[in-house]
Amino acid sequence: MYILTFDVEEWFHLLDNDSTRSEAEWVRYPVRIYENMERIFRILEDTDTRATFFVIGWIARTYPDLVRRIAEKYEIGSHTMNHQLVWQQNRKAFKEDVSASVSLLEDITGKPVRYFRAPGFSIRNSEAWAFEVIRECGIEVDCSVFPAHHAHGGIPSYGKAVPSIISHEGMRIKEFPICTKEIGGRHIIFSGGGYFRLFPYWLIRKWAEEKSEYMISYIHPRDLDAGQPMIDELPWPRRFKSYVGLKGAEGKLRRLLTDFPFTDLAAADKLVDWANAPVIEL
Template sequence: MERIFRILDDTHTSATFFIIGWIAKTYPDLVKRIAEKYEIGSHTMNHQLVWEQSRSEFREDVSSSIKLLEDITGKPVKYFRVPGFSIRESEPWAFDIIKECGIEVDCSVFPAHHSHGGLPSYGKAMPSIIKHGNTTLKEFPISIKQLGNHNLVYTGGGYFRLCPYFLIKYWAKQQEDYLLLYIHPRDLDAGQPMIKELPLLRKFKSYVGLKGAEQKLRQMLTDFQFIDIGTANSKTDWDKAPIVTIQ
């Protein structure tokens, strides 16, 4: 976290931190420190994938994390991102629960296939209004690059670590209307211990590109100016945003 603070300070970048509840419970002083300068959103209490839970379990996972974060910071929690982009076509009810828990802006949609989920039928990655039944929810989906018949994610996590920076910069410049960038603290920690027992593919996904990730992120935040979710929300003309109906 100290590394992330330095990077944001050095590049004069605002950010939104999506925090897992059990981590907030373990490190409340760190959460307070983040909240003094940056926005905070929920990343659920236990980081369980949506489709591994019942509706009641997911509701408790989301609502309990929001209450905890609000108790620690004294500020309302209005933003949310689901663990692992794990809302699939078969779990549209998750958006109902997210809205019921008081979330105003969601960042959970992965508009492509994903090992944990994804909504490949979502359409273009841009600020949108999700509609499911009587639920409407503002959505900032993860950015994608269309290559032939495939949608490629390149602006976050292992995708960001894996892609060479010249490609990231080139593709990002083509996304003049909307670009969302995310990072995990571990994505920047080249000194973390390696779990040797992991399967080879999982090991590749977890550790590829760690050594160059910090410099890559610094360059990205120097070449482009990013804003936090709250600022993006206020700058978006939601009356003109496309409505994505999810059955």
């Protein structure tokens, strides 16, 4: 089972960086989301691939026409309203943020929002209440779990990265966790982001073949944008991770979608035997 998702963000929506932290900074940067989304639409059309798009509410409020276009052919989920790490918020602030994003996306598209992904996979064991919140906001399927230690979050106790049921304080929600590859004791995501751009395609393909039972890929529009400006304030390790491999990323994605039968979350949801899926108590 291969699932394709996109986190619909602008090129400057970088976490843990003061110069790109909030809307006050975002308005200073040039707009690239339209050309980057056009690129994604072409790739999906050329490869006849379905996908699910997790959209930031700020994007939806600023560019509602773009969200309507996505919704014409593809599923839309929430990526929060303002793209902030979950553990930097309390429960009340997080609920206000998620609720606002869900309401806005539903108003724009006229369709219910069933899916959610937290920015930076930033739900930890200590924020297990976040699953209660998103369920209260009408979310049925979550994709926020990084099942290992991670810079922005991570739930190492989750165990194997397979579709599961998360249970917390009597609440249950379906979970499609991100897949990782362990290298030297460190868990990395090779199916999207910086490591997707960094590693050669033959290695990504090898690892994808190993994950034929279940793999979920996540791509940002900026991952495919070789012409985006440099954010000078980034320290050099973040600069490397944010800009490495941009020129070859589109070609890699096209090959990946040609070599493997990717689909969206709606189709994947129907393939899972939820009655016998693992239950993860948090």
